[in-house]
Amino acid sequence: MLAGMSGERITKITLDESEIPRRWYNVAADLPSPPPPVLHPGTLQPVGPADLAPLFPMALIEQEVTTERYVDIPDEVLDVYRLWRPSPLFRAHRLERALGTPARIYYKYEGVSPAGSHKPNTAVAQAYYNAAAGVRRLTTETGAGQWGTALAFACAQFDLTCEVWQVRASYDQKPYRKLMIETFGGVIHPSPSELTAAGRAVLAADPHSPGSLGIAISEAVEIAAQHEDTKYALGSVLNHVLLHQTVIGEEALLQLAKVGDTPDVIVGCTGGGSNFAGLAFPFLREKLAGRMDPVIRAVEPAACPTLTKGVYAYDFGDTAGMTPLMKMHTLGHDFVPDPIHAGGLRYHGMSPLISHVYELGLIEAVAKSQSECFAAGVRFARTEGIVPAPEPTHALAACVEEALRCKETGEPKVILTALCGHGHLDMAAYGSYLAGTMTDRELSPEDLKAAAAGLPVV
């Protein structure tokens, strides 16, 4: 692959299609203890497959609880992955030079996917397993629209109808995402809608409701539960979603090996956790096996600091309190974060699997203000040429911080991060930053106490 590159300054480390990983990696198989079970909210007993069957096909339910180390990727999924995978790993020479750091910075870029983010890695897998189980329609919710776009694309590949409930405020403010979902053939409804009992109840109380992710989830779940041929798809948080994302880290391992580097520090942004896990878990396997010893650092927004300031407790996955109870780092399911631009990181909880790994002391976490993040994003765009989505600017801010630390100490550390998406449909956020109108608010101890007050008693 790199024949002819020796002695030359490589920027973009590519892999052949034949090097796309053939298996997803399940980190649970290698952890010293299993993650706590998910509980039924009525009985407080661990949920079983029958509880989840109305919403998910059995293949995904099995992946949710599997203790196998690897799960084979079906050929039909690999075949769609080829449209953009393997994704490139870049050495950030120009950013390094601008920072004057001896560190070597690498970023794995998922913005080359059809939806422009890492989300299709799991959307395609979920669409495939549903189609294979005879499902004809998938429902989901979307906020800013990244997940809805990914699922609409994936459903187009397997002849499934995709129906998306988008939070009304985003539906009105971000018409481009809605149009992208429709271009991929998806059907999109503003939420709350008249199509569901949940939506009608909200509209009866407030005909002009701007909606929320919690309401949109309720609507999508309601339709899926009512129809035999319809299931529901979730874009983060759950074990099977994190599993599908591990193709990111598996590829990055191969790519770094090609240039003979081993990461000292791995940083990734965390909302529900799927991007972070996708990059980090394969490296965590290597760390647990003693083959490398990177520091693995999750970066979350200061406006929604689940790992750094939340509690580790059983909580609902949704705002309305309808889902099973998951043990996770949470700010409380009725916590409403400031409307920061990184919509994908505005989740009150953290993936149970990442929460467990954090409790085991295998990863660390930091929180960053959005102004610091956008400063890093602009610096990155001007040097590396890619305008990052607001979410990965959090990881870039942590990269810059680490690289400047290396400048102080003189350490030539190898820093690896996931650039999980481009910001082409998020330019308004850059406008706010460049105009100096972006605001940051730190959460006070009172905010945190109030948010945690609504936690369920388990």
Next chain:
Amino acid sequence: MLAGMSGERITKITLDESEIPRRWYNVAADLPSPPPPVLHPGTLQPVGPADLAPLFPMALIEQEVTTERYVDIPDEVLDVYRLWRPSPLFRAHRLERALGTPARIYYKYEGVSPAGSHKPNTAVAQAYYNAAAGVRRLTTETGAGQWGTALAFACAQFDLTCEVWQVRASYDQKPYRKLMIETFGGVIHPSPSELTAAGRAVLAADPHSPGSLGIAISEAVEIAAQHEDTKYALGSVLNHVLLHQTVIGEEALLQLAKVGDTPDVIVGCTGGGSNFAGLAFPFLREKLAGRMDPVIRAVEPAACPTLTKGVYAYDFGDTAGMTPLMKMHTLGHDFVPDPIHAGGLRYHGMSPLISHVYELGLIEAVAKSQSECFAAGVRFARTEGIVPAPEPTHALAACVEEALRCKETGEPKVILTALCGHGHLDMAAYGSYLAGTMTDRELSPEDLKAAAAGLPVV
């Protein structure tokens, strides 16, 4: 490179960084006759380097008139190209299957560049040569914003100030492009502006002028001509711009060779002509040398059909009639095309070099309505996963037409096209198409006669 791929269905044909072309290709060196000279509008004599020196550095002026077959690409330019080059060549398996065609369709994708189009291929080169000549600032005009984005990115790489005059109507309607230019560090003015005599004159007559590309060119040129440290940059039409774009076709030649295919039909969309020339000229070299014999087809919008319905005559490059006279296929420099969504194809003329090649009978041309083009664009998005910019949907419509012809005849032709950019910032156009509100208007003989009436007498 393709070891391990034998017998496997390859989708994405990638190249190593070491395979980025080291030379640009100048088709003029291989043509049976030279293109007619560019004339000074006052003297009607061929322009010399001194006429162009106020606007362009000498290295670019030399490239404009060179008769050498190849021009070496400077290391500094190659080094920036590495951020996205080599670009991928895709085999459109999913589109082929959807069409039920025996044709093999390949598309060279330039949307992976920082600006999301082929434009940085020349923007980077132009910024480099200007910086090397001691220039401190580049001015340019932009319509929809693709070219302004590319030049802003390129200037950031060489520490140049980039100042862009954007047509007022686009400036107001497409804020995302403006923000992208600013994110890359560019300075952007709505045109007409109070900063130039040209702009002030227009505003004096009409304080609410929506502007035009012609006015914006006048403003950018005026500032460049007035300042010693400032030059002007153009994103298409000129020989040196087409030259820089030939990296597209050179890479595609290598990539097709890797899978053992030779194109029977090459299609590309044409506005000013740089994308089309970039893909087609290296293949035209092979055709002229007898090494392959592809049909090479330019695809233009029915609303602006310069090659298929224009006259071949000397005309001004701009609307205001300030530039040197170029012999080209033109609808007349005061022709104002319908406001179709493919803004990049709304140019009254065609590159003189492509016009000359067309007159020599080496390429053919067809015109397509925008509804047919967007139908092809949506079909492409749902199968291949990339939402194309409005401009390359013209090429895709011609691909689909050719592939369906192959379905009739059973011919397994190899079709190659350039997908010159993504449509992430053009979703409003898809909205218009999906809502059924997109309009098409054929030009009447009277329209064409009126448009050509303003041609200068040479």
